[in-house]
Amino acid sequence: MIVLEYVLILGSVIVVSCFILISFAMNSSPSTAEVQAPDKGHSPSRRNRRGRKLRQTPPSSSTPQQRQSANVRHRRTRLADNDDTVEMHIDDPPLPEENMDIDDDDVDCECGVQNTMSNKTRIKEGRENKRRKENESLLVTKKDSSPARLKDFSHPIYKEMSLRNGSVNRMTKIDLQNTLQELGLNRLGSADVLKRRLKHHYSKESLKVAGLSTDVPIRFDYLCVIDVEATCLEINPVDYVHEIIEFPIVLLNTKTLQIEDTFDAFCKPVVNPQLSKFCSQLTNISQKMVDKADTFPVVLEKAERWMKQKGLGSKHSFAIATDCSLDMDLYLKLQCLVSEITYPQYAKEWVNISKVFANLYKTKRLPLRAMLDSIGLAFIGQPHRGIDDARNIARIALQLIEDGAEMKYNEKLTPT
Template sequence: MTDIILVTVTALVGLGTVIFLILNFSRRRTMASASHELQNVAKRMKCSADSSPDRMKQCSPPRHLETEELPCSSGDGPSASGLASSKRETHPNAYKEDKDEKKNFKHGVFKKISRKNGEINQLSKQKIKVMLSELKLDQRGSGDVVKARLKNHFKNQLLGEAGMETTCTQRRYDYICVIDFEATCDEPSPPDYLQEIIEFPVVLLNTHTLEIEESFTHFCKPVINPKLSDFCKVLTSITQAQVDHADTFPVVLNKVKEWMDSKGLGTTHTFAVAADGPWDMNYFLNIQCELSEIPFPEYAKRWVNLSKAFSNFYKTHRMNLLSMLTTLELSFKGRQHRGIDDAKNIARIAIQLLQDGCDLQVNESLQQD
């Protein structure tokens, strides 16, 4: 009888120990797994805080953080790269960026493209123009421009033959909003002169039709220096009456935002802001927002610097608006230093870049202290 009790007690103690060990092991695994997940989330949050577009591609923030954490997302409006996160997941443009990462550069077609580029490098400008003419392509532009155009034509042809995606078949954004501010100025400029935005133009470029769909401009009433200098009036052709009768900058900024919303920019359509350099957003808009004591608009925190895109695509040095037009053998249309005319001419450069196969994308972001 005693033996039976002893065996039963021993068996129960053994069973209890086994159950304890199993439960403890399971708990440790759960804790380890949770800790690992937290580390991953922290890593992804660190990644998503980096504003570099290339860096962004390498990171995939957790789903629930996408809206708040992605630098291109917006709290008060559309994002610079176009869409809210939920939309981005299903939009073809998101698909394109994914495919870029998976592009197999070992594919034989890239050797063919490289060989073709080498052949084109040996050709004279005259010969390239003859070939462009035979292909019924635009022959205008400097040697660098026509060379890039011809190379891109064959690149897209070879990619198409290989069944691969080309820049002609898909655009990164549905629309590009070209902005070119004009601001108060004087000559000579007094020390610590604060430049206020007096013209806010927007040119809406449809990247699929390559047409300017809409354009408008708003004048803004300067507050610190309400009286325009003679130098400023001559330079910009903006009159004192135009700014006197205008709204102040915060009111204009709201009107622009309302217009963007009415066009479905950032909701129905992807879009990016573009300018001819870093200064419109980094300098003029930045200073103006501080002066007006309003937040910097989210959609303008990242933009397409067309001067940078131009020099990278055509392999030229960095140029201003007039030099880029000259290089494309285009003449300036309208009045220089009038914001709306400058913006329309910048849009013409963007159209030419897209036509020649440049994959225009955000390449500049707000420099903050």
């Protein structure tokens, strides 16, 4: 009985030992999944390449920022020069394809930003369109409220005037001069001036026959034509201070078209009391003339007293007139700063005769001598002498008014 038990135990031990040996042998033998075909010179398949590279990827314990940077590096591609194939960077190991997918949240975020920017752009464009329409409506309102827009051009006389203006444009200068002479009008001036003069005469006569208004608005009873002279050098430095040495005024009646009176006074400079030789020769003003003259504040006070005696600003309306912007916007402004006096209120806006001339005769801006030549007048007096320049400017203004120009403010003082 005892022998039988020992036999059974020994048999169990032998069976367990065999089972362990068989299991160990099975685990140590190569698996069929890892058996590879012999190398025949062909490159490994794409799947095996991916398998080997996947083992080189960072472990799952890496931070999200590291995984994101790896994704970004992996997405970088470049196009080949000769074909349309795409190559990956060989120094960046590719990640699994599922990691290359773009998150839907990222797409929604980018679309949201684009939609927000497009909404802002649409809102901005809408505001600009609204502002543009408001400005256009304001301009239309201003244009419609002007006297020219209030005229009714449906009258047949305007068609007749247009046809006649066309015939005037085709006339030669000799024909224009002969026609103006027959009508008893001034036949001096360039062809452009003569055409404008003849057109104005025909238009005025035609409107009078049709019973329509032909009057040009007279905004001011008088024009105070001013042309100051100031200290200067042959080559003026940038910081040179110009001081007025002559302050003339020519009083022009816009209704009677006559020069009624003049005011002229020399001024003693303070900053540069000694006149340069170039300045004296240019203006024909000597050193003795300015040495015995009053300073500018005293001269301006005398000029304003003279203007009050003429009733300017009280009985009669008036405006300052010059042939450029320098007289008011540079010389007078600078002189008031040097003299430490207030700039005159009545001189903050003025009539630039050269602008009126260019607009009426359809020419470019011309200097004093050229304007006189264009209307067939010669310069009278000493050039660059204040009172003589002012008189010649007044002569041009008279001819402009006769030819139908409207004298109104067209320049103003710029901020200092």
